[in-house]
Amino acid sequence: MLKERKIQMEKFINGKVSYEVPMALRTTFKIGGKAEVFIVPDDESDLAELLEFLYKNEMEYFILGGGSNVLVSDSGIRERIVIHLPGSSYFRKIAVNDDLIMARAGVSLVKLMKAAVDNSLSGLEFLEGIYGSVGGALNMNAGAFGTAIGDKIFEVKVMNKRGKIIKYKRDDLSLGYRQGLKGKIILEVVFKLEKARKINIENKCKEYREYRKETQPKGRSAGCVFKNSGKLSAGKIIEELGLKGLSRGDAYISKKHGNFIINRKNAKAKDVLWLIDRVKKVVKEEKNIVLDLELEIV
Numbered sequence: 001m002l003k004e005r006k007i008q009m010e011k012f013i014n015g016k017v018s019y020e021v022p023m024a025l026r027t028t029f030k031i032g033g034k035a036e037v038f039i040v041p042d043d044e045s046d047l048a049e050l051l052e053f054l055y056k057n058e059m060e061y062f063i064l065g066g067g068s069n070v071l072v073s074d075s076g077i078r079e080r081i082v083i084h085l086p087g088s089s090y091f092r093k094i095a096v097n098d099d100l101i102m103a104r105a106g107v108s109l110v111k112l113m114k115a116a117v118d119n120s121l122s123g124l125e126f127l128e129g130i131y132g133s134v135g136g137a138l139n140m141n142a143g144a145f146g147t148a149i150g151d152k153i154f155e156v157k158v159m160n161k162r163g164k165i166i167k168y169k170r171d172d173l174s175l176g177y178r179q180g181l182k183g184k185i186i187l188e189v190v191f192k193l194e195k196a197r198k199i200n201i202e203n204k205c206k207e208y209r210e211y212r213k214e215t216q217p218k219g220r221s222a223g224c225v226f227k228n229s230g231k232l233s234a235g236k237i238i239e240e241l242g243l244k245g246l247s248r249g250d251a252y253i254s255k256k257h258g259n260f261i262i263n264r265k266n267a268k269a270k271d272v273l274w275l276i277d278r279v280k281k282v283v284k285e286e287k288n289i290v291l292d293l294e295l296e297i298v
Ligand code: EPU
Pocket: 143, 144, 145, 146, 215, 222, 223, 224, 225, 226, 227, 228, 232, 233, 234, 235, 236, 237, 239, 256, 257, 258, 259, 294
């Protein structure tokens, strides 16, 4: 990237501009090369100014949330600015008002769920055990146990590529299974929840936590790699085809749940990609099913 562009950005951005940031430290997979330019905007207006600059200069960007559903290539992210909202305290603000919780994009799902439990609000229990940020979760409409984060939205505030702010109610959005607000920059979400007894909420969380513990592996991963195919669990399909345990370098398909790829220690993105290709090929050949990725590859 042109040095001149970097200097220009440093001048007007109030937030933090860093260079050559190792993405392996910013993703739950612990994989990935360096981001050439990594920016944490201070607030909305800082972000809007940055977007306007990028637009005028025809520069690309990638929004990184909690890093729990991404695989960054071994060569890192070059010629494309990484924008990271959870790094700013402005974007980590959360507030509760009766049965509504307002969370900005950088709030972690763990913190969101804690706020819900603390305030005896039910509806987000399914988030138990899902890492990542509010913005990232809505970007892909993360879900589990038959509920997705989009189901609980009252209102969402986003920014477009030119820095313009737009608000949507839930009915204005067409969300689906693992299909969220891709392409829009999520700034803030208001969730509408239900008052309930705290003990019941806690019990639900515990039940989900135990189910995950029983059925999903620990370790460095990005959660499920593939979307399920209709009602068919991708993990189950992978198990049926005898692909569990398959490994390449330090990456392997979990023996506990077939839809998880684990980084044993120093796996490379190319190892994970090899496993993904292999699984897709065998599933297509043997079952005539095309598996779609849930994981985002950068
Ligand atoms: N199964 C197998 N072998 C496996 C995995 C699953 O036989 O290796 C069977 C299970 O025994 C069960 C059925 O398949 O009968 C469904 O399994 P599970 O309950 O684990 O659900 P899943 O469909 O495999 C989905 C989500 C998970 C979410 C769980 C729990 C997707 C791609 N995955 O998995 O989400 O945690 O349900 O609700 O939709 C994620 O998105 O990152 C993720 C992990």
